[in-house]
Amino acid sequence: TTSSSSFTTISKKASSVPKMPFPEGDSESDGSKLFDWLIHPFSTNKFFSAIWERKPLLIRRHIPQYADGLFSTNELNRILTECNVRFSVNLDVTTYQNGCRETHNEEGRAFAPVVWDYYKNGCSVRIKNPQAFSKPVWKLCSTLQEHFKSMVGANIYLTPAGFQGFAPHYDDIEAFVLQLEGKKQWSLYNPRSKNETLPRFSSGNFSESEIGSEIFSTTLEAGDLLYFPRGFIHQAKSLPDSHSLHITISTYQRNTWGDLIQELVTGALSKAIAEDLEFRKGLPLDYLSSLGVQNSDKDTPRRREMMKKIRDLMGRLQDHIDADAAADQRGVEFLHDSLPPALSQDEKSRTIHGANVRMVAPGRPSAWLCDITINTRIRIVRKNAVRLFAHNDGDANDNAGVRVYHSTQNSRTYHEEEKKFFEIEGDCALAVESLIHSYPSYVTVATLPLNSDEEKLNVATSLFEKGIIMMEEKVKMMKRTG
Amino acid sequence: TTSSSSFTTISKKASSVPKMPFPEGDSESDGSKLFDWLIHPFSTNKFFSAIWERKPLLIRRHIPQYADGLFSTNELNRILTECNVRFSVNLDVTTYQNGCRETHNEEGRAFAPVVWDYYKNGCSVRIKNPQAFSKPVWKLCSTLQEHFKSMVGANIYLTPAGFQGFAPHYDDIEAFVLQLEGKKQWSLYNPRSKNETLPRFSSGNFSESEIGSEIFSTTLEAGDLLYFPRGFIHQAKSLPDSHSLHITISTYQRNTWGDLIQELVTGALSKAIAEDLEFRKGLPLDYLSSLGVQNSDKDTPRRREMMKKIRDLMGRLQDHIDADAAADQRGVEFLHDSLPPALSQDEKSRTIHGANVRMVAPGRPSAWLCDITINTRIRIVRKNAVRLFAHNDGDANDNAGVRVYHSTQNSRTYHEEEKKFFEIEGDCALAVESLIHSYPSYVTVATLPLNSDEEKLNVATSLFEKGIIMMEEKVKMMKRTG
Amino acid sequence: TTSSSSFTTISKKASSVPKMPFPEGDSESDGSKLFDWLIHPFSTNKFFSAIWERKPLLIRRHIPQYADGLFSTNELNRILTECNVRFSVNLDVTTYQNGCRETHNEEGRAFAPVVWDYYKNGCSVRIKNPQAFSKPVWKLCSTLQEHFKSMVGANIYLTPAGFQGFAPHYDDIEAFVLQLEGKKQWSLYNPRSKNETLPRFSSGNFSESEIGSEIFSTTLEAGDLLYFPRGFIHQAKSLPDSHSLHITISTYQRNTWGDLIQELVTGALSKAIAEDLEFRKGLPLDYLSSLGVQNSDKDTPRRREMMKKIRDLMGRLQDHIDADAAADQRGVEFLHDSLPPALSQDEKSRTIHGANVRMVAPGRPSAWLCDITINTRIRIVRKNAVRLFAHNDGDANDNAGVRVYHSTQNSRTYHEEEKKFFEIEGDCALAVESLIHSYPSYVTVATLPLNSDEEKLNVATSLFEKGIIMMEEKVKMMKRTG
Amino acid sequence: TTSSSSFTTISKKASSVPKMPFPEGDSESDGSKLFDWLIHPFSTNKFFSAIWERKPLLIRRHIPQYADGLFSTNELNRILTECNVRFSVNLDVTTYQNGCRETHNEEGRAFAPVVWDYYKNGCSVRIKNPQAFSKPVWKLCSTLQEHFKSMVGANIYLTPAGFQGFAPHYDDIEAFVLQLEGKKQWSLYNPRSKNETLPRFSSGNFSESEIGSEIFSTTLEAGDLLYFPRGFIHQAKSLPDSHSLHITISTYQRNTWGDLIQELVTGALSKAIAEDLEFRKGLPLDYLSSLGVQNSDKDTPRRREMMKKIRDLMGRLQDHIDADAAADQRGVEFLHDSLPPALSQDEKSRTIHGANVRMVAPGRPSAWLCDITINTRIRIVRKNAVRLFAHNDGDANDNAGVRVYHSTQNSRTYHEEEKKFFEIEGDCALAVESLIHSYPSYVTVATLPLNSDEEKLNVATSLFEKGIIMMEEKVKMMKRTG
Structure with a gap:
């Protein structure tokens, strides 16, 4: 394992190739084993103690067939042929060329030859909800969900050789990029500020000048995994000699302590007002002349007294918390x-x-x-x-x-x-x-x-x-x- | 063929049993042949000239297997087992006993054993959109649609022996009731008034005292067809010795001349106002004192003149019709x-x-x-x-x-x-x-x-x-x- | 009286000055006399037979005090001082200079000194609802309303010497411009097309190049009246040596035969559908293949038959008209x-x-x-x-x-x-x-x-x-x- | 002064009659003096330390003309005659007889003779926004507002001799009842529970059986004042020998510490999430299996740890408070x-x-x-x-x-x-x-x-x-x- 301050890399060929584990019955244990497999040969404990929400992790497995059976271009072709995959709703056709990001979606169903024609002309294809069409992806996501206890989603990205489909940006989810076919060159960049660390909402598209210097660049090959936390800017392009197919597994969108506290304080305040007479008592006649921006330079005993009362009540709020x-x-x-x-x-x-x-x-x-x-x-x-x-x-x-x-x-x-x-x-x-x-x-x-x-x-x-x-x-x- | 003034009956065993025709390629011709089959041995020409929107038609075919392959309780069981059939959305469980109509739907998916348990306890089962689950029903409806050029829908009704599932009522669609299994005793009643002849909206549930005397009562057997126009009140119950399964094919909901005229006049008036200066000229200063309920007893030249002008403009409206x-x-x-x-x-x-x-x-x-x-x-x-x-x-x-x-x-x-x-x-x-x-x-x-x-x-x-x-x-x- | 094809002018000094008539009790007669006064010495009969909704009429009365007591800048000053006149809601401050129309409204109440300061700096002032503040204007409008039997509104316009407040445009109302103080030079232009003759909605602001050549230009002096129908483009500016104050009385906004017919056909169709079975009968199976743009080149007997049926039903609609x-x-x-x-x-x-x-x-x-x-x-x-x-x-x-x-x-x-x-x-x-x-x-x-x-x-x-x-x-x- | 545990009475004839103080320029001081006058001869300090939001206070002044000039039935008659007072919007006509509360409002303007006719027939009259019609009431309320720094409103109640207009109920405001003319007998009852002490919303109408035993009953005479906090149930009827006119001055509707805390926590949480990374960090994978009703009986170290974390974050929330x-x-x-x-x-x-x-x-x-x-x-x-x-x-x-x-x-x-x-x-x-x-x-x-x-x-x-x-x-x- 190589670990720099800003990212961690592990490159090791497993002696025996672990198969994607088959659920055995205890769903949390199944989820946990599946996650072990996902980040193998990295350890789950180490992952959650050192990597998760902290920094990117690159796992080179040197086993191209590692995720065989999960998804493939052949499977994509089957889905397009047999299922009602609709442009924009389920599938995007995109390009990113000369700093310009474009979407080429038509209306209605995305029939296979139409999609492949776009692809042959340099377009990337994103399947937005592969769980709905692919049983292995559904099984993967629903099993990992038992591990994360947070919604687990997925996108599939297919890019023809020599192209890039998306502009640099950051997301609001924890991303696990699993390379399925071919190769893709990834560039990662640190969050641009404390504010954009573990952000609650995804960014728009950035221009090259907005994203700072990259922390690392690497080429994912089939079987490899790249994890990065929300807020890390990224972009990826296929190499001239190979197409790329990967799945991005995502989780932990707005699943933070702040979200829990939000539920908490709303309930606590309602209960406090209903149960604690102190919260229903009238404000003092002079509160508006002691508080407010126009009084913020004052440091009067009265103002301090009110501030204290507010802190007391905030403290009492704790008594009404129902976690x-x-x-x-x-x-x-x-x-x-x-x-x-x-x-x-x-x-x-x-x-x-x-x-x-x-x-x-x-x-x-x-x-x-x-x-x-x-x-x-x-x-x-x-x-x-x-x-x-x-x-x-x-x-x-x-x-x-x-x-x-x-x-x-x-x-x-x-x-x-x-x-x-x-x-x-x-x-x-x-x-x-x-x-x-x-x-x-x-x-x-x-x-x-x-x-x-x-x-x-x-x-x-x-x-x-x-x-x-x-x-x-x-x-x-x-x-x-x- | 027996034809009374208020309904027509045909009872004839075909020498050879016509199969439900297989679409051959020309969709209107396919639709027409399918309709021939539906009302066989009655003739389509005679149907549209003498029966359609006029009075009920009862066709006894004496061929229980006439509609074999369209739908069956076995197929219903398969659908309940394999498909996401949801209570209320796709399926109703109902009873009508002692003048009281009740719905017993639960929440969520209607799993087979649950539905069959209700059935075994005397409940009727209505499948509201069988086209979505049954390919033959879909094919039937979409082919007939090519005949009617109006949406063709279907409901399936299953009733255990000795029960009735619905209260007397009338519908807002032309109904073709095709008995699939078992027997059901139908009672039909004339529209109660001119206003309820070919009505635009279905009735609520009637009590027995509200529905007048029946025009006929008959027992449908498998293979038989009963047609009745919108507005004819009806009720049906299974016999003590047999369950009943039928499909009701419906069409021509608000597909009337009045609906076309509505589109027409809206457009015509917009065009008339845009194109014809007469429509944009001011009303005379005295129109409010010549027209209106408070002036309706007057018969002044001025009032007659305005009435004439209105008729003229209504006539000119014709010039702007875009049929x-x-x-x-x-x-x-x-x-x-x-x-x-x-x-x-x-x-x-x-x-x-x-x-x-x-x-x-x-x-x-x-x-x-x-x-x-x-x-x-x-x-x-x-x-x-x-x-x-x-x-x-x-x-x-x-x-x-x-x-x-x-x-x-x-x-x-x-x-x-x-x-x-x-x-x-x-x-x-x-x-x-x-x-x-x-x-x-x-x-x-x-x-x-x-x-x-x-x-x-x-x-x-x-x-x-x-x-x-x-x-x-x-x-x-x-x-x-x- | 001078009457060209496109406008009419009358210039006559009355031997005795008619006072604005005092309402005497019969409101329609009062309204009628007030209208006589408004267009004096032109005759009301001639006005409605030759001018109304047809062409502009200019009445030079050579009696500056003709409308004394109706409104004045003094009265405006009193209103601004005493009443809660609010920017945008009741009053606009505007300029039109070098082809550019601007509004300079502030938020909230328009206190007198603020408004007069704008005025002194070249802004025009429009009072949007003077009826609410001025009793004479209220009395004028409500009395004329008894004449027109259509809402009568008013705007007051004050412009400092040498300025223009509004861009050329046309309105959707019949306009009676009564000069109250000073002078204003008016230019009028014909409706630009048949479509814009007696239009239903006002225009936006036009540039000089969009308005055609003027039909006449004239200077209104106190006591003069200018009438022009909706659709006539107009603009006006004060002269370098005098401010201008006028009132524009407006009426007949969307009060046309078309508006009446609109009420009529909506009701008639509802009644026809409820009362006439023909309107509730189903459309023929082939109507969609006989009608529609894709069939509009056909001239088949079937299409002609349907067209005839439509005309017949449109004719029957007349039987259900409730004027x-x-x-x-x-x-x-x-x-x-x-x-x-x-x-x-x-x-x-x-x-x-x-x-x-x-x-x-x-x-x-x-x-x-x-x-x-x-x-x-x-x-x-x-x-x-x-x-x-x-x-x-x-x-x-x-x-x-x-x-x-x-x-x-x-x-x-x-x-x-x-x-x-x-x-x-x-x-x-x-x-x-x-x-x-x-x-x-x-x-x-x-x-x-x-x-x-x-x-x-x-x-x-x-x-x-x-x-x-x-x-x-x-x-x-x-x-x-x- | 008589003070029982549940209410306080003062009965003293002032040696000299204090006039309602005229605002002198310093608005808070004016407000304060006006409040002194309102509760004279009780002291303001004592009022806010012992009475306010605690218990009723009855002040008998033995000076019928104490509030002269504030409002009178004569003034009410003037307002009804001159102003656009509208039923329901500005005025209610009500009765409460045999436990039945009724409103007798008509539509539109409440002309004087109509209102007086209801009154002569035993109806009570409530003026809902007298500030809008009466300048002294406006001045009173707006001056007191400078004292309370919370909206001050008023209602006027007129009741003919021998009647009651309203059912027993409690309000959500602090009420100051100032008797203006005649007499009225009041009954007060304690809040029925801790929950209904200083309640946030007014009650509906109570029946006699719902209100408990009264804490006192008294007859207010002109010049007397009765104060009671929100939540105290009350009812009042005029005596057989005299009509009653009083004004109820109200304030402190939802002006509580709880309301301030509500603003506070909403802002604090937004700031905490934006500024403090701890709030943006993901929840632990096992939080849903440690918390929740289904886990509430557990007392595991892990659950305690999370509870502690929640309390810590709630504590940190204090750092982001912007009072x-x-x-x-x-x-x-x-x-x-x-x-x-x-x-x-x-x-x-x-x-x-x-x-x-x-x-x-x-x-x-x-x-x-x-x-x-x-x-x-x-x-x-x-x-x-x-x-x-x-x-x-x-x-x-x-x-x-x-x-x-x-x-x-x-x-x-x-x-x-x-x-x-x-x-x-x-x-x-x-x-x-x-x-x-x-x-x-x-x-x-x-x-x-x-x-x-x-x-x-x-x-x-x-x-x-x-x-x-x-x-x-x-x-x-x-x-x-x-």
Whole structure:
């Protein structure tokens, strides 16, 4: 490993080539192993302690086939041929030449020959939501999501030999650039100021004169990975002798302490005003003549007294902080942003997706119930696909309710579906909570902390029918007895 | 054929069973043949001269397998298992018992066992947009659309034995009820008044006391068809011994002369005011004291004179009518409402969908151009999938433009896509017009009424790349020469 | 009188100077006399038959004091000093120099010294709503409104010697320019095309090269009047030796036959569709292939047949025309646009405004009722301040109602108040109608066409309390007896 | 003075009757003296230390004429006769009988006889914005506003003998009820809970069973004052032998520490995120599994660590507090809510209102400039009518500007005008600040902290022309020399 102050490089050929790990069942562990693979042979611990949000990391693996099976130009061609890929919505055709960045999108569907003709004429192609078209990319992103607990997205970039498709700029996400085919020459530049370090919003396009001197320049080859934090300006061009295809995996967009604190203070202030009389007392008659820019040069006892009172109240605000409510607010947004779980065939066969109703004759289903008993062993489908949320919705009697939010019925297209949730009663909430905490273990329905078997079966059935839980065994179908 | 004044019945077993006709290429002719089949053995001419928009028609075919292959409970089970069918959006679960109509929809996806459990408990199931999930239904509707030149939709209704799912009501569409499985007993009632004859909007649910005496009641069996015009109140229940599955094909929603006239007068008045000084002249000083309810009892010469002037101007309005513009306005809306063409595999192979780019190596397409030459024989994909539209968009110089609207990239889900169109220049518009009029014949690119071969190839390529035209031969791929 | 084809001039010194006529009681007659005075010594009949909406008219009166008392720079100074005149809202400060038109408005109130300083520096001053600040201007406009039965507005323009405040342009109103002080040199130009003859919207500012050659140029002196129809381009500048003050009285903005027809056809089509089955019948299956630009070259029998059908339906539309409803719709808008009546002190003493409640002690009104008996003689306050309106508001039972709209509580500021109306029952509507038609005569309450004295008194009291009627005698106050 | 725990009563006849004090020039001192008078003979210091926001105070003055000249039924009658008082907008007619609260408003203007007729029939009358119609009420409120530095409003209530107009309820303002004529019996009740102590929003109408037992009941006579804090439920009815007229003066609506803190935290968080990298750093991967209701029972080191981090960041938030910006934000809202200063004739003569332009002839102002020299002695018109505000408006270069907000051009009708302000440059801001701080002293223009006499005169003239400053001497008019 080579580590300069401003970036780190590791170049090592693995003795044996690790395969992209196949999810094995515990989603957080699967996510973690997949991340290990992504930055292999760098270590995850070292990554989060020394690199993450700090500086770029270049990993040369010398194994061109490292990410085989994830995506390819052949796969792109298949998608363009078979799927309704639309210009601007799903795909951009761009050039960056002589400092000029242009988009060449047409209207409507991007049929394969049209896209390839642009490509043959020097245009770069960006697929904006490959998760929606490619199952391996979906699986990659949704599994990493279980690692990051923040939305994981992806873009695919294809550039013909000898071209550049985008102007220098910085993004508002943590970027993992995985080279899939060919080569691309990358140049990276430090954030231009403290203000632009870990920025909350992406930059516009920069001219060469605006980006400072580069911190390093390197050529990525297939199998290599380049990570850089949000705020690092970058640009990349293919070499004269090779096209380039890479995927950029992105995460941690506006997922900061500030975002949590924002949820927190809004709630805390409402609670403080409702609960603490001090916040409802009138301001002193002279506050406007002690505070304000026009009084900011004063250093009177009265002004100091008010400043002190303000600090006291800010301090009291702490007493009304509800960190759990704030985290849940964000957790619910995360579930809405999330990709749905990419279930394997085996997994599907153990969820509602595996429920195959048998029809014995037209209009006559003979087995249409999923066999859930008190002994059925169940767990939630993914550690981070469900969240409890206590709310207090404009009810005169201040009755609070609990909702179960989940991502299991999300679309692979961002926010195509509304937030998915359903209300449950307090007792049932504890049952759901116990399922969340017992993950990844399977537990019998009987162990749910509810009073009667009927209640236990009701909760289990209800969660199963939403696609939120899976059984340890394949779903068996039955007819209603009696 | 039995024909009473208020409805017509035909009951005849065909000597040979006509198969649902396979589209052969000329879309209007295909649509017409499909409609023949739908009302077989009744005749299409007689239908439109004596039945359409006038009275119900009952066709007993005594051939249970008449519509085999269109839809079935088995197919419904497959769809529920494989597709993201959502409660309320795509599917309703309903009951009508003791005069009370209820909907039992849950939130989110309607998984098969859940739906079948409702069904087993006496609920009816309505699939609201089966075209989106079933290819035969899509093909049926999009082919009939070529016959009606008005959006054709469909609903599927499944009712367990001994139940009714919906309250008596009337609709705002022409309804063709095709029994697919089992039996259902239908009751029909005349429109309650002249006002509710051919109504523009559907009714709410009626109680039994509101619907008058029935004009007939009959039991539909598989293969039978029942047609009734909008405004006819109806209700249906399955028999104790059999479930019922039928499809209702609907068309002609607000597709009336009044709708055309509405487009017409709006345009005519704008033109009259712009072009005819009489419309811009001031009203006489005394018009408010000659007209109005408070003056309606008067019969003065002055009032008569104004009434005459108004009639004269209404007459002059006729001079500014642009029936073509009004029809095109509606034509464009029709294209937006339309289902996209359901192309057969053979047809696809002769359109841009059949363009298979060959990749010789990663990043290297070797044949990515569709071989269109001056001798390629082409036609538009469907008679009614394209429309020219002359517009005049807020251009200071009053420059009008021509747009080509098309339905070839529509979604199978209603209005999921925006209106699809592109601008062309005047000369090219003539070329598109010639293609529209030469349909269903194939013509060579050379015959397009344009000045140069380059222009002809440009127009043909452009239309081909939007999916608007098909070749007579399979698409051949080539690389750009030179 | 000198009359060229393009404009008419009259130059005659009246033997005796007619005073601006004082309203005498019959509002239409008052309006008519005031208009006589405005264009004196030209005749009103000749004006409306030969000049109105046709060509400019210049009236030289050689009587500088002709309009004395209407408005003056002194009055302007008083208004700026006493009233809350706000820049941009009520007043503009402008220059037009070297082809460049500029506005120099500040924010907030336009205090007198600030405005006069601009004026002293060459700026023109426009008062945009002088009716709101000047009682004579209010009286002039509201009286002329009774003549035109269309909103009458006014602007005041003050220009220092040797300057021009506005660029050449045309307006969308009929303009009567009455010179009040000093002199101004006017240039007029013909409408540039048929399209810009009697235009519906004002032009932007023109450059000198855009306005054609002038039809005449003249210098208005105090007491002179210049009329020109909408669409005539004009510009004016003061002379080096004199400032200029004039008022422009405007009327007939979008008050054309076309506007009436617009109301008419909208209503007629709704009625036709509701009442005439022909309008609700479906369009023929082939209408889209017979009509439209792409079919406009065809001359098939089918196309001719459809064209004929369209003309027939357009003809039938005539059967559903409700000219009275359309006129009332416009009448109601006119009432909303109207200035409120400018009542004289004597008139006020005979309306609710003259009701002086006597207080005998704190909290003890001793006479608080207006003495209206069956013998009280009443009339509406102005011929055109009230209008009956039959409506049909979303009532399932198609119950129509009648409203009395009125302008008596309008603000002197345009649309500052909502439309003013109240509902009445059918019988009472006839009573209001009889009052409208008996105007300007006073009638006793007893003559109202109602069944009982109580009803008659109720209607009379109700109208009186809204300020809609006046008595022939001064209001007498009484206490409730019994 | 009698003071129980829950309310305080003072009953003392003053030896000499204090007149309502006439504003003398220093607006805060004027406000303070007026408040002394309002609660006389109670002391202001004692009021704010023991009563304000704590408990009701009843002051019996035994001087019926104490508030003479402020408002009377006679004045109400004059206002109804002369002003455009509109039902619902400015006046409500109400009853409260048998537990039923009704409003009897008509549409449009409330003419005097109509209102008195309702009154004679037992209705109460509420004038909602008497400041707009009554000059003494305006003066009272705008002067008290200088004391409270929070909007001061007023309502007038007139009730005929033996009636009650309103149901029991509590308000969201501090209320000073000053009896003007007759008598009224008041009942007060404690806030029902801690939550309803100093509430932020008024209650709806209560039934008798909802309001608890009264803390006291008393009869107010003319000259008496009753104060009670927001949240105290109250109701009042007139006695059988006397009508009642009182004014309720209200202030401190949502003017609490909580409101200031709200402004504060919003700003602080924005600044913290922009300036402090800690707030922009990503959340830890496990925060969602340590926080949230589903994890709230855990007490893990990790959870404690995060809680600590949150508290640390909340603490750091303090470093980014800008109390001056928050106070200015509220100060600007206060100026928008404010009544405009009620200037005396003498004061007007020393402001732009006293600038009488002399016209020597039509169109010829001879003296149109206000004589402001370097020696003119000036001050702002009211201590609390102006405020500096530093803003930072969407400027790419982060350039901040300074605005002068003022209430001098507000309307007497709440929020009828937009916020009034103008931009100034940094140097000039210091000049305005010096004027604010030197108030109530007059200072010469020469003392403004600016570099040149020209700048000083410019600032002074500009402020003078907005009506923000007054001179020590009457305004003198001059013509421009040279």
